[in-house]
Amino acid sequence: MRLATGILFTEKQIRQRVDELAAQIDLDYRGQPLVLCAVLKGSIPFLADLMRRLTGDVRLALIEMKSQVDGKHASILFTSRLDLAGKHALIVEDIVDTGITLDYLIKHLEVERSPASIRVAAFLDKPTARKLDVPVNYRGFTVPDKFVVGYGLDWQERYRNLPYITWVEPE
Ligand code: IMP
Numbered sequence: 486m487r488l489a490t491g492i493l494f495t496e497k498q499i500r501q502r503v504d505e506l507a508a509q510i511d512l513d514y515r516g517q518p519l520v521l522c523a524v525l526k527g528s529i530p531f532l533a534d535l536m537r538r539l540t541g542d543v544r545l546a547l548i549e550m551k552s553q554v555d556g557k558h559a560s561i562l563f564t565s566r567l568d569l570a571g572k573h574a575l576i577v578e579d580i581v582d583t584g585i586t587l588d589y590l591i592k593h594l595e596v597e598r599s600p601a602s603i604r605v606a607a608f609l610d611k612p613t614a615r616k617l618d619v620p621v622n623y624r625g626f627t628v629p630d631k632f633v634v635g636y637g638l639d640w641q642e643r644y645r646n647l648p649y650i651t652w653v654e655p656e
Contacts, residue, residue: 486632486640486653494626494650499636503531506606506623507538510575518542520574520600522567524590525549526645527579530637531608531625535577544572552586556616559589569598579637580609580628584617591619609633609650626650 494502510519519539523532525547536543549563574594581587591603606623613630628650634640635647644653 487656488634488644489652489654492649492651493628493631493633494636496648499625499649500534502625503534504538506625507535510535510606510623511540514541514573516541518544518572520544520546520567520569520572521577522546522548522569522574522590522594523577524579524586525563527637527639528577528608529645530648531579531606532577535606548590550586550590556583557585559586561590561593567598569594569600571599571601574598574600574603575623576603576605578605578607580611580633581605581607581619581621582611582614584615584619587619588617608636609638 519541521536521543546567547565551560551562553559576590578587594600594603604622605620607621608625610621610624610627612627631652632640633650633652634644635650637645639645640653
């Protein structure tokens, strides 16, 4: 695979969209404490940009997950100290593809952590690949059925550092 020459979303487009999402989230939670539950590693640039634009009472938890290679199961590898009981949780994801990872995480947090509510902020949404019906309450952009990289998203751990979104394609 090699990096495509085209760009799907530029730095400027990303900045504008993250501004809009943050404004909407601020409005919806209106100063109620909010715990951002960021899924490592792909969400890091989105998390960093989003959280700096939020003006309310924002706390942070980090979660590392494994999206199983068989495409059917997910599991949780690590969570930072995480007190969600009675608090509003906002899962911060890089991309929702099949929905398997997110479905597992939502159910896990509901059962194990008893939050007051759970919503999802996904920087990218690839609806063509969806296998499970999961909520995406705040969506940055919808992407076509390509393997996208940049702004935290990787292909074999590469390209996370690109400040824009592009894709990889067969050589
Ligand atoms: P899902 O469980 O299929 O919804 O996706 C789980 C994870 O797969 C995402 O959080 C990403 O880390 C990764 N992923 C899915 N599609 C892409 C892509 O197009 N580019 C990079 N990573 C992806």
